[in-house]
Amino acid sequence: MSDKKILIIEKASELFAKKGFEATSVQEITDACGISKGSFYLSFKSKEGLLLSVFEYFGTKLIDRIGAIHHMETTPRKRFEQFFVIQFEEIARYSDFILMQMREQTSPVNEEMLDLMNKMRKKAYETMENLLLNLYGEGIHNHLPDIIVMLNGITHGYIEIIVFNKKKLNIADLASYIVERTDSIISGLTEPFLKKEQLLSFEGTAISITTEELIKDIEMIKRQINDTEDEVFISLDVIGQELLTLDFRKPVISGMMSNLDNSELTEGLVRKLVRFLNR
Amino acid sequence: MSDKKILIIEKASELFAKKGFEATSVQEITDACGISKGSFYLSFKSKEGLLLSVFEYFGTKLIDRIGAIHHMETTPRKRFEQFFVIQFEEIARYSDFILMQMREQTSPVNEEMLDLMNKMRKKAYETMENLLLNLYGEGIHNHLPDIIVMLNGITHGYIEIIVFNKKKLNIADLASYIVERTDSIISGLTEPFLKKEQLLSFEGTAISITTEELIKDIEMIKRQINDTEDEVFISLDVIGQELLTLDFRKPVISGMMSNLDNSELTEGLVRKLVRFLNR
């Protein structure tokens, strides 16, 4: 990733967090970076493309740091504390902006964004499960969904104070404080409230794709091609026919998809198909 | 409040929650209501005026219900549970949207919105303090900020599950579950982490106004008047001069402000000055 891209991502994320995505113009972003508007479009396909990159940039950063906890050689308790420290450090500045964006279910970009979001959630959830089981033993297994929901909530509560009041809190102390509270909560547990399946399933949160939607997309692209002998056109036709059958043959679809790879027109469709087949 | 106003407010709040304020056009709102765009402006001064009304509508609803807890004749524990029940019932659908808007520090409306928001927060905080002290005794006094932050976080965590997964959870059970967890947390408390003043002070959250900002506003309005003999122009000039001195005389400013009351041009400035003098 080039320096300029990083510069834009970091400046933009500040502005998005401060003013919101829609309310921030590309001009404002480029002004803040000291570059021209045209130059922006050398680095990013669109404003939405930038948004996706912002998510990728901070998301992978966070996932990497959380993933690295496993390699720390220390006590389970310290590891658990470290998990909170990382959250406070990394998410603090961007959580509001991330939360804000989560609600905007408009653009095609959000499809990819939801995927990334789910990947992050999943990673955080798995890590938390691991850390909790290591620290408190298998006995708490049934309580994991509740514990995680509550801990995430508590974390969020303190993040809001850090962000909103711009108060410099001692993050290490805070992490240790939260782990102590976790001790208390766990010692008092009786019956769990949440069942595992009530917790947001990471697969299910993504918008599910219907065959109807795919067929409509295919028809639209076919109309744009208009040459019935075109390789892409034929491939699309075959995929469409296959989708219409109730028990479509996945290999037929994935095979035909290989003919679409280079066409920019079908970029979005291919992405949808991949997600559709992998669900 | 007329039926149409309520219709618009409720439809709009759904759209705002789904897509965000900026991303939702007035046309979309009126389409959803089955009325014309022009008709919208018979009920609301502007799109921002609508936003304020949405806040007022749900805010007062919530404040009323929370305020009514005190009149319930039951045990402190049941009252405390009821507090959560109300939150889950009322906030659930709108909390995300409310949180989302809190970050958009753009418009003049937000000034008023912040006031309402602070009123709500304050009410919720005071009520919680009361309920907690009644249930657990004065001993927890020093821990109140932490407890409230954590409980708000936990509440939010479960709200997210309700909202995001559209799962029908038993709210009464959930409230009771949370109160039990509160028992555990409180029984294990040692040293508080947050000090009272670190919790968001309800006055302080409003954006502070600088003299520089005011002077800039004044100069801008003066340029728009251009008649140096105009009463408003002279008043603005005097206020500007007064603000430039380090120990400005408040009476001079408030006196001059009375000359500005009727001018639409100075509406925003007057509001800022009032907040500035009252801080």
Added chain:
DNA sequence: TTGACTCATGACTGACCGGTCAGTTATTAT
């Protein structure tokens, strides 16, 4: 020196948005 190439620019365009208003329709009063 030249010309081919890359990178950067900002004026420009078409779409859209908030808000207005002249005109139409519905309702009530006479």
Added chain:
DNA sequence: ATAATAACTGACCGGTCAGTCATGAGTCAA
């Protein structure tokens, strides 16, 4: 039945924004 008033409409306007593109500036090999 008619006049008066209120409620409503949608075409329209000024303005903003995302995205484009003709132009220019800098670089370097020939």
